[in-house]
Amino acid sequence: MEHELRAEYVDGAEPEDGEVKTWHVVREEEATGMCGRELSPEAALRSVDDWGNAGMPICHSCGALYLRESP
Numbered sequence: 001m002e003h004e005l006r007a008e009y010v011d012g013a014e015p016e017d018g019e020v021k022t023w024h025v026v027r028e029e030e031a032t033g034m035c036g037r038e039l040s041p042e043a044a045l046r047s048v049d050d051w052g053n054a055g056m057p058i059c060h061s062c063g064a065l066y067l068r069e070s071p
């Protein structure tokens with residue numbers, strides 16, 4: 001299964017100019033994080049290969065669930 005990282009923005013921010021608060025893991029290109037968090041379908045996507053990059057805060061719940069699902 002393909003996973004991607006989708007951005008959650010700081011409160012009230014729009015995807016175009018938003019400052020990213022947390023990256024959630026989504027399955028394929030869904031707009032709902034694995035933790036159940038609803039995200040904007042306009043929010044930025046990044047590859048899970050970017051996991052662990054400095055300056056990319058990852059949702060802890062998504063992280064735990066993702067690690068359980070990945071081989």
Ligand SMILES: [Zn+2]
Nearest residue numbers: 024035059062
């Ligand atoms: Zn999450």
